[in-house]
Amino acid sequence: MIRVSELNFNTDKFELKNISIEILDDDYFVLLGPSGSGKTTLAKCICGFYKIKKGKIIIDEKDITNKLVEDRMIGYVPQNYALFPNMKVQENILFGIKMRKIKFQEIKNKFEELIKILKLENLLFRSVENLSGGEKQRVALARALIIEPKFIILDEPFSAIDIGLKKSLWFEIKEIIKIFKIPVMHITHNLDEAALLGNKIAILINGEIIQYGNQNDVFNKPKNENVAKYLGYKNIFAGKVIDTLEDKIIIQSEKLRIIANNEGNKYHKGDEVKFSIRAQDIKIIKENFPIREELKDNLYDGEIISAYFLFDTCILLVRSVVDFELIFPIYIYHRHSLFIGKKIKIGIWLKGISIFEK
Amino acid sequence: MKNKIFLVACWLILFFFVFFFLSIILSIFRFINPEKNLFNNEYLKKEIYFAIKISLITSFISSIFSLIFSLPIAYLLSRYTFPLKNLIEIILFFPMIISPVALGTMFLIFFKTPIGIFIENTFIRFVFEVPGLILAQLIVAFGVSVNLLKVTFDSINIEYEEIARSLGAKKINTFIYILLPLAKKGLLYTFLLAFARAFSEFGASVTLAGATPFKTETLPIAIYLSLSSGNIYLMAILTLISISISFFILFLLKQIKL
Numbered sequence: 001m002i003r004v005s006e007l008n009f010n011t012d013k014f015e016l017k018n019i020s021i022e023i024l025d026d027d028y029f030v031l032l033g034p035s036g037s038g039k040t041t042l043a044k045c046i047c048g049f050y051k052i053k054k055g056k057i058i059i060d061e062k063d064i065t066n067k068l069v070e071d072r073m074i075g076y077v078p079q080n081y082a083l084f085p086n087m088k089v090q091e092n093i094l095f096g097i098k099m100r101k102i103k104f105q106e107i108k109n110k111f112e113e114l115i116k117i118l119k120l121e122n123l124l125f126r127s128v129e130n131l132s133g134g135e136k137q138r139v140a141l142a143r144a145l146i147i148e149p150k151f152i153i154l155d156e157p158f159s160a161i162d163i164g165l166k167k168s169l170w171f172e173i174k175e176i177i178k179i180f181k182i183p184v185m186h187i188t189h190n191l192d193e194a195a196l197l198g199n200k201i202a203i204l205i206n207g208e209i210i211q212y213g214n215q216n217d218v219f220n221k222p223k224n225e226n227v228a229k230y231l232g233y234k235n236i237f238a239g240k241v242i243d244t245l246e247d248k249i250i251i252q253s254e255k256l257r258i259i260a261n262n263e264g265n266k267y268h269k270g271d272e273v274k275f276s277i278r279a280q281d282i283k284i285i286k287e288n289f290p291i292r293e294e295l296k297d298n299l300y301d302g303e304i305i306s307a308y309f310l311f312d313t314c315i316l317l318v319r320s321v322v323d324f325e326l327i328f329p330i331y332i333y334h335r336h337s338l339f340i341g342k343k344i345k346i347g348i349w350l351k352g353i354s355i356f357e358k
Numbered sequence: 359m360k361n362k363i364f365l366v367a368c369w370l371i372l373f374f375f376v377f378f379f380l381s382i383i384l385s386i387f388r389f390i391n392p393e394k395n396l397f398n399n400e401y402l403k404k405e406i407y408f409a410i411k412i413s414l415i416t417s418f419i420s421s422i423f424s425l426i427f428s429l430p431i432a433y434l435l436s437r438y439t440f441p442l443k444n445l446i447e448i449i450l451f452f453p454m455i456i457s458p459v460a461l462g463t464m465f466l467i468f469f470k471t472p473i474g475i476f477i478e479n480t481f482i483r484f485v486f487e488v489p490g491l492i493l494a495q496l497i498v499a500f501g502v503s504v505n506l507l508k509v510t511f512d513s514i515n516i517e518y519e520e521i522a523r524s525l526g527a528k529k530i531n532t533f534i535y536i537l538l539p540l541a542k543k544g545l546l547y548t549f550l551l552a553f554a555r556a557f558s559e560f561g562a563s564v565t566l567a568g569a570t571p572f573k574t575e576t577l578p579i580a581i582y583l584s585l586s587s588g589n590i591y592l593m594a595i596l597t598l599i600s601i602s603i604s605f606f607i608l609f610l611l612k613q614i615k616l
Contacts, residue, residue, distance in 0.1 A: 048524075070523050076520070082517040084536060085540065100526040143521075144525075
């Protein structure tokens with residue numbers, strides 16, 4: 001288990017503020033954040049490359065805050081893998097063993113097992129400069145794992161890999177980490193990657209962990225507008241709770257009146273709130289078809305004002321009491337015979353409405 | 359049209375300077391008379407050989423020492439920030455900028471101070487001696503070495519060293535196993551440029567070590583002596599030898615693909 005508490009670090013231009021996280025042995029922890037938010041800096045502070053100003057880093061109940069980098073036993077796989085170009089693949093993998101003055105015979109079995117799992121048998125005597133992105137990643141992983149680290153940090157491990165290959169490697173890396181049973185911190189800015197890999201997520205924005213918790217909670221209940229925006233939430237509005245109905249509330253924004261769930265009766269009449277409606281949770285209502293119960297509370301008439309087509313999704317802008325952004329698979333566009341200027345009815349999925357601190 | 363004018367202007371300037379440099383090199387041949395074979399004169403022949411030999415030996419020693427001393431300094435300057443770093447850099451690079459004669463004069467004055475006299479009496483004599491040549495060349499080449507090595511280290515991603523340390527390497531081992539092998543082309547380049555700088559050194563050497571034939575007479579000093587004694591033929595031959603060695607070093611530098 002690794003516990004970071006109240007970690008503070010600053011340079012002239014950047015600051016990490018009161019970072020506290022806890023990663024259990026079977027956690028696949030994902031540190032998510034936009035570029036420049038301080039993800040790599042945090043990783044480097046934990047590794048000991050940067051000296052922290054305040055805070056504690058504890059691994060397996062041992063305080064390693066003031067330990068030298070070489071004594072921390074933290075495996076680090078950087079973004080570009082940083083394979084030593086002056087060494088062949090095998091020399092790269094065994095570098096840590098050589099530095100720790102361990103004889104090859106002592107780790108021979110472990111080495112063979114590792115290269116088998118990582119499918120590196122045929123690459124051992126190759127120059128690292130001639131490897132593909134995926135191969136480089138596996139060598140970097142082997143090099144970090146051979147020293148049996150107590151914790152491993154993967155810093156944007158897929159940033160140098162083609163998008164097509166990336167998705168298959170997501171599964172692969174999770175399986176490999178599972179085999180070695182090491183707590184992991186995986187750094188990324190890719191939401192899909194985070195969703196697929198992480199059971200625990202922290203969102204780092206401007207050097208601060210804004211939200212931290214189980215994947216479901218973080219992705220479905222953004223704590224504030226910044227997190228919501230970062231997670232790709234669209235349709236964000238400010239409003240006031242004007243009434244409460246059992247487990248629901250009515251929120252009135254400038255032009256939009258909406259009914260939302262009020263889990264745990266958290267909000268009361270008169271509360272100022274911000275809320276967002278996930279673009280994928282605004283549904284187009286087909287004429288002459290029964291409307292699903294979850295959509296009935298919030299139905300609006302509107303007109304399509306623009307449509308954008310991505311690789312496999314369509315983004316639609318609908319002008320109603322306010323402008324809504326919808327996102328759905330492209331086939332829906334054709335199935336509903338949509339076109340710009342078409343008048344449509346939309347319904348908002350109750351669970352797609354997130355209310356957060358103003 | 360404007361693009362063409364710009365490019366033509368650039369090419370013209372390039373050709374002008376290439377032509378100019380070639381002209382001054384070729385003009386040396388005007389003073390080389392094949393009928394007047396200087397190599398028939400045993401004394402001059404020996405003097406030329408001595409000048410070449412002492413230049414090559416002292417330049418080699420001074421550039422090796424400058425490389426050895428520059429390595430830890432360039433490492434610190436490249437990898438660490440510390441108080442007064444800018445001031446320290448100015449002090450280290452100033453021998454590269456200051457007039458070599460002024461530098462030699464400073465050495466002469468230093469060796470007349472109690473510390474200087476103590477060094478000369480206890481360890482090694484520099485003033486008007488061969489070690490003085492090496493010292494003058496070393497200090498002039500040192501600025502070149504520190505500067506080039508720092509640039510070389512700067513160009514190597516610090517992440518290699520960070521990874522090496524996370525794998526268990528001590529700082530000295532990251533230096534030996536990672537940084538030095540990755541900097542090997544830069545090291546060779548630095549050595550050759552430091553050698554070239556030491557080889558062509560004149561001002562500081564002549565001031566500190568003097569211009570004693572068959573003792574401290576390096577190639578640049580020999581050129582100066584032949585010029586001042588009016589022996590133009592000897593001067594032309596020495597200059598030609600100097601040019602040939604410089605071209606050879608430049609050829610080697612070109613072979614290193616940084």
